[in-house]
Amino acid sequence: MDVQGRVVCNSDIQSEEEMDLRRGPWTVEEDLTLMNYIANHGEGRWNSLSRCAGLKRTGKSCRLRWLNYLRPDVRRGNITLEEQLLILELHSRWGNRWSKIAQHLPGRTDNEIKNYWRTRVQKHAKQLKCDVNSKQFKDTMRYLWMPRLVERIQAAATASGSSSATTYHHHHHHTTTTTNNISMSSGQPQIVPPPPAVHAPSFTAENSSTAASSDSFGTQVSPASDLTAEYYNNPVNNNQNQDYYQVNQVTYPDSLTSPSGYLNRGSDFQAVEQINQWFDAGDTSDYLWNAEDILFLQQQFNNM
DNA sequence: AATGCCCCCAACCGCGGTGGT
DNA sequence: CACCACCGCGGTTGGGGGCAT
Structure with a gap:
């Protein structure tokens, strides 16, 4: 048959x-x-x-x-603070609708977001000894975690405000990306598979030479949204597929990583302390977004 | 140095939806 | 209408790497 x-x-x-x-x-x-x-x-x-x-x-x-x-425009690793905030917000709104959430994070896949949620967020729920779905945990996220994220984003923005990367702007319409058709079909400059300088999954800085030339592959991502454009305008985010096009692995930022020891459960105060520690734990990753951007983000939330 | 443990993430599975015949 | 193949989603897992002992 x-x-x-x-x-x-x-x-x-x-x-x-x-x-x-x-x-x-x-x-x-x-x-x-x-x-x-x-x-x-x-x-x-x-x-x-x-x-x-x-x-x-x-x-x-x-x-x-x-x-x-x-896919050339897929982004992996290095979930930024802004992305974390978005994920938390959208998940609180929609629950485990991973693909729907992913549509609002250009270049991120549902799988990636799902993994992030399970590994990072659920982990902390466990450490706080409460269920991810409990009101307690949701409140913790909404009233402690997310505001703290916003703070950090703002802090990072003002701290590095003049420095480099923050030179872009939105011209916001709305941000839904939807299927981002990368149809290579139309006689496009095809992806010449990058010189298999790709040995093992382990890569080193040497590869970044091939990375630099990644643009020459003609893998132009026609940005389907303004948000997308922002990501690609940012040098750090301009990672085409990291293994084959570019390598930019910094260690996973993970601002949410908790210290090993942890509190005797219960007291809200301690919870706050704990979360503050998570956030204050060194985290070099994040730049981008100025106050104006945060405002924009918040407006987006309200409009979704 | 060897072993055990844990974490993470890429890939799998099942299922429901859809479109074509 | 039934049937079939395929698609996309969400849940789950296993294996590899890193860390602790």
Whole structure:
């Protein structure tokens, strides 16, 4: 029942059942194959794409790999304070609607946000010994955590106000990105897969030389929103896919990391103290956004 | 140095929705 | 209408790396 009316490419003889499909981590070769194929043919129709590209993967797996990892404008790691704030806010509004939340964080995938939530936020709920869904924890977030984030963002903005990165501006309309179609299909400057200076997942500063040339790949992300534009205008955020296009791994900022020892639960005062410690724990990551930006963000909240 | 433990995140799974035949 | 293939979402997991012992 395999060779029916569906689009079959010439060399496609085997049925999927007898074809052993690979699972687990992707190899560099697979990545390059997938990137090349999408650069030349565009994305979508994942099952046939997988077959035609010669990948022994399910369409599902290919789609996931592309959307969450290989896509040139995907951003991974280094969740900024602003993004943290957005995530907290939107999650308090919508709950676990990860993809909906992700639409408001350009370049972030639902997977990434979900992971962030589980690893960072839920962790702290656990440390506070309360349920993430409890009113107690939600209040803690809303009245302690988020305001503290705003403070920090503002502080960072004024501190580094004159310095570098904050030179952009919104011309805000509204910020929903929606599917950000990177259709490579239309005879676009295809992604020449970067010189496999990509050894292992471990990379070093040497790679950043290839990173610098990442722009020359022509992987222009047509910013689908103003927010997107801001991110890409910012040198730090202008990371095309870090493994294949660029490397910019600083250690994970994690302003939310808690000190190892922790309080005897209960008292609000201690909770405040604790949270303050989390935030005051060194965190070099964050720059961007000035007071004006914060205002904008708050307005966005009100309009969502 | 070796071992154990924990954390994180990439990738998997199941499911419900959708569109085509 | 039923059936089928595919898509996208949300929940879950396992393996690798890092840290502690």
